[in-house]
Amino acid sequence: MASTSRRKPPASKSVFINCPFDDGFVPILRAMVFAILAAGYHPRCALDSTDGADIRVGKIAQMIGECDWGIHDLSRVEVEDGGLPRFNMPMELGLHLGARILGEKRHRRKRALILDAERHRYDRALSDISGQDIESHRNSPDEAIRCVRNWLSEHRPRNAEPLPGAAALQADYRQFQAEIGPLLAPRRLDPNDLTHSDFLFAVSDWLEARAAAA
C-alpha cells in the first residue's frame, strides 16, 4: 500500500485554482497544475474532494482560506444560452479578495493571479479588479505555464531558489505528455481521461523520476 498521508500542505505552498472544469478547459488546467507542481507548490481546487461533483461554497471558502496563492481564470465568463454568464469564478475571486482585505492577519499575504483569454477584457466586465496581477493566456497551455511560473517567481521570498524558466517548464510539460501517453495507451486511456488526483500523482512521479535521472 502506498503512503496515505493526508496532511495538508502549508498555506504558503498552496495554490488555489478557480477555473471551469469542462472538457474544453482541461488542457489549460493541466498545464497550470504541471507548472505549479514543478515550481514546488501544491495545486488545490474543487476537484480535490469531489472530482467534478458540485461543491458547496463553504468548502470553497475553506480551501481559499488554506491557500496563500490563488489563480482565478475568468476566460470562460461569457454569456451563455440562458442569457447569463457563469458567476462562480468571479464570486470565488471575490471570496479570495475579501479574505485578504477583511480577514485575519494571516490572509493578508494572499496573492491572486487573474487570468483571462484576452488582455483587458475585464475592463468592460469587472473593472474593480484593476490593480491586481492580471494576465492573458490566450487559451494556450504554454502561455498558461508562462503566466503561472512568472507570477509565482515574482512573489517568491528573496532567499528562495529561483524557479526554472518558463521555456524549460513548457519543454518539460511537452515531454511529460509525450511520455505519459504511451504508458496509458495499452489501457485504452487518454491522458485527458486521468482523474485530477491521478494526474497530480502522475506529474509528481514523473518529476521525481526526472530528478533521479539528473
Place this chain on the structure above:
Amino acid sequence: MPRKPSERRSNLVFRGANSHIEGMATTAKKTTRARRVAPAEKAFVYRGIKIQPVTGRRSPLSKALRDEIRKLAEQKRGEHVPA
C-alpha cells in the same frame, strides 16, 4: 502494591511495540500496519526546486503508472530492468 511474578511476565509479553495495534478492530489494524510498512514518499529536488510529494490516497491506476514511469526512467538511464 508489588505485582506477582506471573503478572510481570505477562506485561513483558503483551506490552510490546505493537500491543496497541493488537487491540484495534481488524480494518484499523490492517490500515495501521500497511501504513507502517509502506515506504514514505520523500521530497526531491527538481531543477533546483524542492518538491514535496503529493499527499492523498493513490488509485490502482496511479500506482501502476508510478511503477511504469520509474521503469521508463531507469530504461532511459540504461539500467537493466527485469521484465
